[in-house]
Amino acid sequence: LEEVEAARAPFATHEWAARPLLAGQARPQPPEPVANPANPSDQPGTVATASKDDIETALAAATAWDAPRATRAEVLNRVADLYEENFGEIFALLAREAGKTQLDAVAELREAVDFLRYYAANAPERDPVGVFTCISPWNFPLAIFTGQISAALAAGNAVLSKPAEQTPLIAHFAVSLMHKAGVPTSALQLLPGAGDVGAALTSDARIGGVAFTGSTETALKIRSAMARHMAPGAPLIAETGGLNAMIVDSTALPEQAVQAIVESAFQSAGQRCSALRCLYVQEDIAESFTEMLTGAMDALCIGDPWHLSTDCGPVIDDEAHRGIFAHIQQARADGRLMHEIATPNTGTFIAPTLIRVNGIADMKREIFGPVLHLATFGSDELDEVIDAINATGYGLTFGLMTRIDDRVQHVTERVEAGNHYVNRNQIGAIVGSQPFGGEGLSGTGPKAGGPNYLARFSAHVAPA
C-alpha cells in the first residue's frame, strides 16, 4: 500500500493535456477542461478534441502495421511492461478522471495488461482488414480501450482510436505509451472527441472495420452508418448493454451470496455492462436474506475514490447522475424503494440503492449505476423466472446461487447469456481462459479476450 501511495502521490494534483496524436500535423479544437466526477473543484487536465481537418489527416495517413508477427508481439508486450511500470500514474488517472476506486483500478490495469499479453501471444500471421476504427466507453477507459486497439494491432491493422469524451486523458497517456513502445504513429492515431468524431470515423469508405463498446442505441447508429458508407461485409464488433439477473434459491449460502451481490451490483458504482441489475430471491428466504443484504449495503463506504477506504465512487457525470436519480425518485414515489444509504453532497454520487420489482419485465432499460432491483419467486416458479430473463432480449451475464447440482445444469442450459456465473460474483472476464461477451441486444460476439475475437480483425475471416 505504501508503494501504491508513493507512486500515485506525484499525480495527486498533476494536470494532464490530451490532444490528437496523428501521423501528421494536428489542428485540434481549443482545449477544454476535463472533470473529476468525485470532486468538482479538481481539474485533472484539459482535452483538445479532433477537428474535421484532423480526421482527414488521420484517414489519409493511416497505414496498416506492416511488421512481422514477432515484432508486433514484442511491441505489444513492451506496451504491457510500460503500463505496469507506470501504475502510479495510471491509478491516479483512473481515480481522478474516471472515479475508479483503488480496487477497481488494480483490476482494470490487470485486465489491460492481460489483453496486451494475450493478443501478443496469439497474434496471427499478417492478413489485416486495413484501417480499423476503435470506439471505446468511459467505464473501462483503459481495459476496453486497450483490448480493442491491441487486438486490431496484433492482426496488423491500422487503428483510428476514438475514446469516450469523459476519459480522454487516460487514452492519451495509453497511446503515448504505445507509441513509445514502438507502435508506428501511422498505425495508431488518437482522435479525442464526442459522438460526432465517432460518427465521422464510422462513415468513410477508407475504413475497413469497427470495434465498438457502448450503448445498444449507438451500436445501431454505427451499423446503419457503416451500411451507407463502407464496403459490404465490413466487420462491426460490438459489445453493448445488458439487463443482468441473478437467481438465489433457498439452498444458497447467504453470506457468500450477499458478498457476491454487493460486488456485482455496487463495485465500479454499478457502471459495468456485466453488473447485476435484477436479483431474484426465493420467497421462503426473502425476508432474512434482504435484511442481510441491506446490512451489507449499510457497511459500504461511499466517497472519493482517491481514498483507499472507499468502496463505491461517483457515477461518471451530471447527465448520468440525473438519469439514475430520476429512476430512484420514481421508485420512491411508487413506494418501491426498499433501501438506500446516505451520499456525500458534492460530486456525482449515487448511494447503493435497492428497489422492489415484480420481475425483470418491470425494468424497461438498463440503469447504469449502483441500483439493484429485487424480485421474489416461489419454489414452483423457476421456469417462469428463466423465461422472463430471456424475454428481455439482452444476454450478457447471469448468476446463480444454489447448492442443487441438477439445478445448475437446468438453469444455465436455459438462460441465454454470454457469461454464466455459479456461486461467485458476476464480474467480467478472465482474458484467455474466460473471454467476455454477450448475445442478443448485448452484442455481436465474438467474446473479447478469446481466440475468435482476434480472428475478426483479420481479412479472411472478417465477414460474419
Ligand code: ADP
Ligand atoms: P455510453 O452510454 O456508455 O456513454 P455511448 O454509446 O453514448 O455509451 O458512447 C460510447 C462511445 O460511442 C463513446 O466513445 C461515444 O463518444 C461514442 N459515440 C456516441 N455516439 C456515436 C455515434 N453516433 N457514432 C459513433 N460513435 C459514437
